[in-house]
Amino acid sequence: MLKGRIIKALSGFYYVEHEGKLYETRARGKFRKTHETPLVGDIVSFQIENETGGYINEIHARKNSLMRPPVANIDQLLVTMSMKSPEFNYYLLDRFLAYGEAHDMEPVIVVTKTDLGNDVGKLEEIKNVYEGVYPIHFTDRNNINENLNDIFKDKLNVLSGQSGVGKSTLLNTLVPGLELHTAEISNALNRGKHTTRHVELVEVGGGFIADTPGFSTIEFSEIDKYNIKYCFPDFNAYSDDCKFRECSHINEPKCGVKSAVESGQLAKSRYDSYLAIHQEIDNRKERY
Ligand SMILES: Nc1nc2c(ncn2[C@@H]2O[C@H](COP(=O)(O)OP(=O)(O)O)[C@@H](O)[C@H]2O)c(=O)[nH]1
Ligand SMILES: [Mg+2]
Ligand SMILES: [Zn+2]
Structure with missing residues (x-):
């Protein structure tokens, strides 16, 4: 039996990476009874029947998982917030940061659209609040912060942040050839379809990032007021x-x-x- 990570799910097939090779597998029938569905990001044990076919026998315990986008074992949550347009919002940013904490994902703040306006005071104020608490990076699409390339290494990353802050643009810049839709209209059309949409982990900076438009709405349904x-x-x-x-x-x-x-x-x-x-x-x- 081999062990690997599912990096792509498509129409009932799961593509598992093991020692640099990709194996096309399907889930054993037993998973239907247990209502387990393999997710991208899952660590699985699988066996190969022949060159093209293999079977997933076991899904290893997950550290965490999301349903939108459907990804498991997320190490790092990139929380995006724009300096302007939409206006920088401390409360929304804190919601995503707390959400990451609640789900055992390490948050990293990425402040986008630093080209809009030139408000040094505001930038310093933001730094004062978050530096020393979370890693924080400032960037814009035409001038990608070099340090950003180093944050992905050996980690499974997912993007989050409210609509319009530049998540798709950021991912397209970081992963040439990805071509995610960036218009607001496409975001609206995709809403509600994320569960059926295919998800793939793409390599960036020695790690992985889910090639989804990122998530923009969250609920604190799994944490109580005491925690x-x-x-x-x-x-x-x-x-x-x-x-x-x-x-x-x-x-x-x-x-x-x-x-x-x-x-x-x-x-x-x-x-x-x-x-x-x-x-x-x-x-x-x-x-x-
Ligand atoms: N000025 C400026 N505009 C940006 C930047 N990044 C994205 N945008 C624009 O912001 C809008 C929303 O970007 P998009 O990537 O679709 O945001 P998403 O909803 O978070 O995926 C688009 O019109 C982009 O062209 C940036 O760094 N600077
Ligand atoms: Mg988008
Ligand atoms: Zn107290």
């Missing part, structure tokens, strides 16, 4: 000072996180994002 605070790693340095061990950093007295916000050590925008997501999760729970 969302752990999705803000910059809070950790201050939560040791909280009087209560289970402090939610909201209404409790003697809260290290709130003090850090008041003294300006912790960005208010980060704390506000936390409150908003906490509230959103709390509201959701009440409905059920």
Whole structure:
């Protein structure tokens, strides 16, 4: 039995890479009974029957998985946000970062469209909030940040970020020949079809990236309000000072996180994002 990673799924066939070679396989019938569906990114054990045909016998335990786009074992989540058009939005950025944390994906911030406007103050403000918390890169399509090439190495990457920030453009620039649609209209047409659409991992900078348009909507359906605070790693340095061990950093007295916000050590925008997501999760729970 061989072990490899599914790097492409198409019409019931799974293309598994093993020691630099690609094998065309299908899933064993038993998976239908267990309702398991192999996903791109899965590590599988498979056997080869002949040159063109093989069978997946086992899907190894996943670190994480997404349904839109359908990819498993994501190491790194590229979170894109544009400087302008659409306007840089701290809250939206923080949502994606927390989402990555919640799903055991390492977030990397990619700020796009630095060619629009020349607001040094704004750029410094953004750096102040995120540097030291997450890797952060600034780039524009005509001037791709060289450091970007190094972030993919040995990792399975997926792109995320709201519509219009330049995800498709970025991926097309990084992976010549990919030719993803970049017009907004194509995004609208693709919506809802991601589950049937084929997904392929393409090589970039010694790693892989899913060749999907990236995802732009998220829900915090798999995390509860008590755990969302752990999705803000910059809070950790201050939560040791909280009087209560289970402090939610909201209404409790003697809260290290709130003090850090008041003294300006912790960005208010980060704390506000936390409150908003906490509230959103709390509201959701009440409905059920
Ligand atoms: N000025 C500028 N415009 C960009 C840049 N990257 C993308 N765009 C434009 O932003 C719009 C949205 O880009 P697209 O890649 O489709 O965004 P997506 O929805 O995140 O995939 C398109 O009109 C692009 O031409 C950039 O670096 N600078
Ligand atoms: Mg797109
Ligand atoms: Zn606290």
